Amino acid sequence: MRLALYQPDIPQNAGTLLRLAACLGVAVDIIEPAGFPVSDRAFRRAGLDYLDHVEIVRHVSFAAFEQARQAAGARLVLLTTRGAVAYVDAAFRADDVLMLGRESAGVPDAVHAAADLRVVVPIRAELRSLNVAVAGAIALGEALRQTAGFPSRRSPP
Numbered sequence: 001m002r003l004a005l006y007q008p009d010i011p012q013n014a015g016t017l018l019r020l021a022a023c024l025g026v027a028v029d030i031i032e033p034a035g036f037p038v039s040d041r042a043f044r045r046a047g048l049d050y051l052d053h054v055e056i057v058r059h060v061s062f063a064a065f066e067q068a069r070q071a072a073g074a075r076l077v078l079l080t081t082r083g084a085v086a087y088v089d090a091a092f093r094a095d096d097v098l099m100l101g102r103e104s105a106g107v108p109d110a111v112h113a114a115a116d117l118r119v120v121v122p123i124r125a126e127l128r129s130l131n132v133a134v135a136g137a138i139a140l141g142e143a144l145r146q147t148a149g150f151p152s153r154r155s156p157p
Contacts, residue, residue, distance in 0.1 A: 001026050001092075001094060001095075001096055001097075001098070001140070001143055001144060001147065001149050002026060002027045002028065002029060002074070002096070002097045002098070003017060003020075003021055003026055003027075003028045003029070003097075003098050003099075003100065003136060003140065004028070004029040004030075004031060004065065004076075004097050004098065004099040004100070005017060005028065005029070005030050005031065005034075005099075005100055006031045006062070006099055006100065006101050006102060006107050006111060007031055007032065007033060007034060007035065007101075007102050008030065008034050008035060008036075008100075008102065008103070008132075009034075009035035009036075009102050009103040009104050010035070010036075010103050010132075011036045013103060013131065013132050013133045014030070014034070014036075015051075016133040017100070017132075017133050017136050017137075018050065018051055018054050018056065019050040019054075020133070020136070020137055020140065021054045022050040022051070022053040022054035023050070023053075023151075024140065024144060024149075024150065024151060025149075025151050026054075026140065026144075026149075027054070027055040027056075027057065028054055028055070028056050028057070029056075029057045029058075029059060029065055029068075029069075029097065030056060030057070030058050030059070031059045031061070031062055031065045032058060032059065032060055032061070035102070035104075038058065062110075062111055062114075066114060069097055072095075073095065074095045074096065074097045075093060075095060075096050075097065075116045075117065076096075076097050076099060076114060076115045076116050076117075077090070077092070077096045077097065077098050077099065077115065077116065077117045077118075077119060077139075077143075078099045078101075078107065078111070078112060078115035078117070078118045078119070079098060079099065079100050079101075079119055079120070079121070079135055079136065079139050080101065080106060080107070080112065080115075080118050080119070080120060081106070081120060081128070081129050082112070082118065082120070083118040083119045083120030084118050084119075084120075085117065085118065085119050085120070086119065086120060086121075086122050087119040087120065087121055087138065087139045087142055088142060090117060090119045090142075091146070092142065092143035092146045092147055093147065094147040094149060096143060098136065098139055098140055098143060099111075099115070100132050100135065100136045101132070103131075103132050119139060121135050121138050121139060
């Protein structure tokens, strides 16, 4: 299981997702360009010391990401407000890459079309969308539950 961040705009959201991935043992692909320098202090501050515990793979473009993903034989699952399937009704696989779009614009139509599966987190009709980090956490939790991909429980400190 992997998370992919498509041209993230907000370093705090990216940092939150990287921290989530570190805690859950999930690798992260960052598809550039990002809306901030990936080495920016605000980005590192949001991820805290957890950044040392997550595998991050940077891709210079969506085309470069696609080449790597297809070579790995992984399925692209896009979280989108235009999703055809509610995330709770999707059948996730252990080799899935869950992609989150830009906070400001989602993903372009070509990226949308490249997805093997498009899922949505259902919300109230009168509201636009969830925060990208919240949506990612919700869907990743379900994907890991379905694939028995959560790390082993540890004893409390």
